[in-house]
Amino acid sequence: MTHRNAPLTELGRLRLARCVIDDGWPLRRAAERFQVSPTTAARWADRYRQHGVEAMTDRSSRPHHSPTRTPTRTERRIIKIRVLHRWGPARIAYLLGLNPSTVHRVLTRYKLARLRWLDRTTGTPIRRYEHDNPGDLVHVDIKKLGNIPDGGGARVVGQKLGRANRARSVNKTLDSSGRGHLGYSYLHNAIDDHSRLAYTEILADERKETAVGFWRRAQKFFSTNGITVRRVLTDNGPCYRSKPWAEAMTAAAITHKRTRPYRPQTNGKVERFNRTLVDEWAYARPYRSEAERRAAFTQWLHTYNHHRGHTALGGHPPASRVPNLTGQHT
Structure with missing residues (x-):
């Protein structure tokens, strides 16, 4: 898909290529007419000459060969651990001796759902819903x-003062150990x-x-x-x-x-x-x-x-x- 500021759409590329190949325009003249560089005009003309109209669409930017890509066997191990144990990238990476970002890329490549989208018991995706109108549910x-006891609890004022505040609380009832319950x-x-x-x-x-x-x-x-x-x-x-x-x-x-x-x-x-x-x-x-x-x-x-x-x-x-x-x- 072309970006919004691209000077050429697929139809524009085809028109440029036909001007050069079919009508014999010079590259510089065609480039000036369609407001692109001569290099761009040459690229689309060559594609049209070699492959025809179908070549006017964008091609994938993915390289033909990725020598540093994670081996397929390692990818399978990552996926197996994720499916069986529902571990995150960091834990899987520690087990396999990999970088967590590598594990994350593999999980993303195979479109495995995030852990927060899964039911922890069954591993199946959580079914989310929303009713159409207020009041439907x-x-x-x-x-x-x-x-909280008057004066603050142990988390705020510490254990000693917290116990004293609890003991002074007017709403307390004492259990068998003498501790106050608020x-x-x-x-x-x-x-x-x-x-x-x-x-x-x-x-x-x-x-x-x-x-x-x-x-x-x-x-x-x-x-x-x-x-x-x-x-x-x-x-x-x-x-x-x-x-x-x-x-x-x-x-x-x-x-x-x-x-x-x-x-x-x-x-x-x-x-x-x-x-x-x-x-x-x-x-x-x-x-x-x-x-x-x-x-x-x-x-x-x-x-x-x-x-x-x-x-x-x-x-x-x-x-x-x-x-x-x-x-x-x-």
Whole structure:
């Protein structure tokens, strides 16, 4: 394929060659007429003379002979190790005594999928999908986080002071060893499959009544922003297999689907949101208390929905796919 600034297309090359070969034009005259150098005019004229019209197309720049190319036997070993063990270039190179860049070139040459595109258990490519409209599918899941003691935990202030802060925490309950337990926070998350718009609440447990209450508020949030939820996908947690959850789904005319057991990849969008939430909010900076961390959550969620570029959306935030989202341009 010619680049956009090329003076000659395939048709232009043919016209130039015919002027020289068929009509007997001098090379310099033909080169001047088609705004190219005499050398270029000679090249296309020679190709036309030897091979005809078919020679006017671009040829591959690949050399006819590559004496330094990796031997075929070594390439086969690289591919075999990749397929059987699903190792990366660096590990394969260490085993075979090669340079990692060499292994990477071989894997690229044979178009082997990147490891992050493969299911680690089966080695088959992960099937990715995205529904066409907001509300066609909403992913729901729960992320469990340990609470932070007042004054900061051991990761922030060190083991000694962290234990003292834990002991002074007003929410502690002592176990048999005398250690204080601060409890956990349960983040109930709902992610729209098409837009990646997220609704999250930090709640005290993951019981069925709590999950149902969260979903009713999440559905109201999506409805307020013009999204009619048609299907919901969850894992096989007890709260999602309960009768109250089934009744809530039926009352709202929503189809409830559950993932296959031990296959969290099926609910991958909300699992990925959980990781983003942990990296960019929960452990993003050294919080001095659980209250401080929770106070930062509302602003983070607003930023995620309205301003943070999402790689799956071409660098645009989820709000860009929900035109009537409240506060989209704030």
